[in-house]
Amino acid sequence: MSVLNIAEVTKTFSGGTNAVDRFSLDVAGGELVCLLGPSGSGKSTLLRMVGGFEQPTGGRITIDGEDVTHLPPERRPTGMVFQSHALWTHMNVFKNVAFGLRLRRMPAKQIREKVEAVLELVGLAGYGDRMTTQLSGGQQQRVALARSLVLEPKILLLDEPFASLDQHLRERLRDEVRDIQQRLGITTLFVTHGQDEALSMADRIVVIANGRAEQIGRPDAVYRDPKTPFVAGFIGLMNLIEGEVKNGHFIRSEFTTPLPIADGPATLAIRPEALDLTASNAPTARVHRVTDYGSHGLVDLDLADGTRLKSTVANLDLFQAGQGVGLLPRAVAAYRENQQIYRS
Amino acid sequence: MTTLAPAHPRIDWSGMVLALLLTLVIVGPLLVVATWAFTEVWRYPNIIPQQFGFRFWGQTLGRPDVWNALILSLRLSTVVTLLSALICLPAAYAFARMTFPGRDILFFSFLAGHAFPKFGLLVAIAAIFLQLDLIGTFWGVVLIQLVGTLMFMIWIPVAAFQAVDRRMEEAARDVGAGPLRVFWSITLPQAGPTIAAALLLSFVGTFYETEGAWLIGAPGIRTMPILMISYINNQMVIQYGAVLSVLLWVPSFIALMFARRIIGGGAFARGFGG
Numbered sequence: 242m243s244v245l246n247i248a249e250v251t252k253t254f255s256g257g258t259n260a261v262d263r264f265s266l267d268v269a270g271g272e273l274v275c276l277l278g279p280s281g282s283g284k285s286t287l288l289r290m291v292g293g294f295e296q297p298t299g300g301r302i303t304i305d306g307e308d309v310t311h312l313p314p315e316r317r318p319t320g321m322v323f324q325s326h327a328l329w330t331h332m333n334v335f336k337n338v339a340f341g342l343r344l345r346r347m348p349a350k351q352i353r354e355k356v357e358a359v360l361e362l363v364g365l366a367g368y369g370d371r372m373t374t375q376l377s378g379g380q381q382q383r384v385a386l387a388r389s390l391v392l393e394p395k396i397l398l399l400d401e402p403f404a405s406l407d408q409h410l411r412e413r414l415r416d417e418v419r420d421i422q423q424r425l426g427i428t429t430l431f432v433t434h435g436q437d438e439a440l441s442m443a444d445r446i447v448v449i450a451n452g453r454a455e456q457i458g459r460p461d462a463v464y465r466d467p468k469t470p471f472v473a474g475f476i477g478l479m480n481l482i483e484g485e486v487k488n489g490h491f492i493r494s495e496f497t498t499p500l501p502i503a504d505g506p507a508t509l510a511i512r513p514e515a516l517d518l519t520a521s522n523a524p525t526a527r528v529h530r531v532t533d534y535g536s537h538g539l540v541d542l543d544l545a546d547g548t549r550l551k552s553t554v555a556n557l558d559l560f561q562a563g564q565g566v567g568l569l570p571r572a573v574a575a576y577r578e579n580q581q582i583y584r585s
Numbered sequence: 586m587t588t589l590a591p592a593h594p595r596i597d598w599s600g601m602v603l604a605l606l607l608t609l610v611i612v613g614p615l616l617v618v619a620t621w622a623f624t625e626v627w628r629y630p631n632i633i634p635q636q637f638g639f640r641f642w643g644q645t646l647g648r649p650d651v652w653n654a655l656i657l658s659l660r661l662s663t664v665v666t667l668l669s670a671l672i673c674l675p676a677a678y679a680f681a682r683m684t685f686p687g688r689d690i691l692f693f694s695f696l697a698g699h700a701f702p703k704f705g706l707l708v709a710i711a712a713i714f715l716q717l718d719l720i721g722t723f724w725g726v727v728l729i730q731l732v733g734t735l736m737f738m739i740w741i742p743v744a745a746f747q748a749v750d751r752r753m754e755e756a757a758r759d760v761g762a763g764p765l766r767v768f769w770s771i772t773l774p775q776a777g778p779t780i781a782a783a784l785l786l787s788f789v790g791t792f793y794e795t796e797g798a799w800l801i802g803a804p805g806i807r808t809m810p811i812l813m814i815s816y817i818n819n820q821m822v823i824q825y826g827a828v829l830s831v832l833l834w835v836p837s838f839i840a841l842m843f844a845r846r847i848i849g850g851g852a853f854a855r856g857f858g859g
Contacts, residue, residue, distance in 0.1 A: 292759060313763075314758040315763055320759060323752045325750065327753045327756040329757070329771055329774075329775075330753075331777075340757070340770070341760030341761050344761045344762055388760065392760060392761070
């Protein structure tokens with residue numbers, strides 16, 4: 242059953258630009274949905290409209306069937322975790338977490354119990370007396386999470402919560418947050434521009450560009466079958482090649498590959514791991530650089546006209562800069578006029 | 586083993602000279618006044634007084650006009666500071682957080698009072714006050730001294746409110762606080778130390794203000810600094826003025842010590858957008 246419903250929501254800023262453009266989304270109870278997009282795509286604005294910090298210029302937002310479109314943040318059953326933590330530095334950890342409960346006039350004993358329980362949940366048991374400024378970035382983010390969770394919101398909103406943390410901590414926290422989210426079964430909307438975060442945490446991903454949903458789907462589906470060139474280029478590494486289709490063949494420079502679609506311009510998408518390199522007497526590409534990532538190798542290639550492609554290879558020793566190779570795509574997708582028209 | 590810092594740090598001579606000069610210029614006169622306050626006999630050409638003592642303290646503190654002036658000054662400064670806070674803090678919040686027509690012009694108009702030669706402005710105001718029967722009254726002086734506090738009490742709190750992270754306020758809204766509650770529980774405490782600095786500056790500034798107090802208040806209202814001036818001008822005994830000067834240090838000294846404890850160095854700088 243859908244807990245959060247966003248229907249045709251539009252946000253037009255005073256300059257006339259549409260930050261969010263007729264966006265619709267249904268989020269089921271207990272689901273974690275990632276809003277993934279580049280900066281300026283409107284994903285944060287969308288989240289802030291769900292939280293009540295921005296007013297939509299059109300459309301409706303309902304939570305559990307109740308229209309909250311014009312309710313102020315304090316009257317919405319949502320809990321927001323900000324990128325900057327936004328902890329209140331003049332209060333200690335306990336007071337930060339207890340503030341919302343105190344506003345609800347809960348008895349002090351009950352507040353203490355709830356705050357201690359939630360601090361335990363986020364791994365900060367015994368930290369209540371610390372000032373927030375004495376905590377590390379990761380601990381501050383846990384406090385921010387606890388502050389939202391303690392109120393048992395119907396929807397948890399996370400606005401790039403790990404952006405200010407280093408790589409290791411980010412990976413650890415995202416696992417923890419996912420664990421907590423699943424254990425509590427709390428419906429969550431998560432904004433990020435990091436595809437790793439989205440792919441590893443989300444039940445569903447919404448790829449946003451220019452205020453519109455480019456694609457909505459499970460992480461594996463979005464990765465394997467991107468429906469627009471934007472999604473193809475945004476999620477994971479992807480070779481996007483502009484070219485012409487003639488007589489069932491895609492042509493770019495000296496590279497051709499069978500493509501059974503009507504003649505005309507097309508964009509071909511090939512994952513580096515789906516682009517095999519072959520020894521060839523008539524090479525179509527030249528090796529530019531070979532990079533060893535430990536677990537795999539990545540070969541940068543140039544077509545004759547300078548188009549740069551990437552291929553993932555298992556055995557690096559076979560390749561060196563300047564070498565000519567043939568290209569053999571194992572799986573391709575083709576796009577025309579921003580729509581997917583072919584997939585092998 | 587190599588270290589970047591030399592074992593014996595070189596003495597920074599130019600810095601020492603500068604510090605010494607500053608000490609001489611700032612502390613020197615204070616020292617002379619302080620010495621005079623505890624002197625009973627000091628005749629030319631002696632470098633130090635012939636006789637120290639507390640005789641003039643007893644005489645000064647025994648005068649009822651000194652006590653009246655002190656109490657009046659404290660009352661004036663307190664009333665002016667409180668009124669100023671009442672008027673300026675909401676205005677400062679509006680300037681910092683709201684947009685309304687004429688905002689920038691209004692904001693800079695608070696500087697206007699300081700852009701003119703002050704005495705000219707005061708004379709003009711005095712002419713108006715004369716018609717309103719405010720000359721020589723407590724509230725007349727309160728009004729004129731309010732003008733002097735406006736700049737501190739608007740500009741510093743505006744900077745303080747602007748420095749408060751919007752996200753903190755939003756986070757408070759998010760957990761259920763209404764706008765007023767957010768202001769009271771989040772914005773004000775966050776801006777608090779800097780606002781305290783502004784209040785302190787207002788209080789001390791008002792306490793020592795003489796031009797307005799004299800022009801509007803005379804002859805009925807005699808504040809501490811005005812009393813001191815009249816002692817220095819009309820009495821041949823230097824010690825009366827010196828004792829009063831030392832007395833007048835006390836409130837500002839206490840205020841500054843207090844300020845250092847609760848505010849810390851950064852707040853003043855932050856108040857001025859530093």
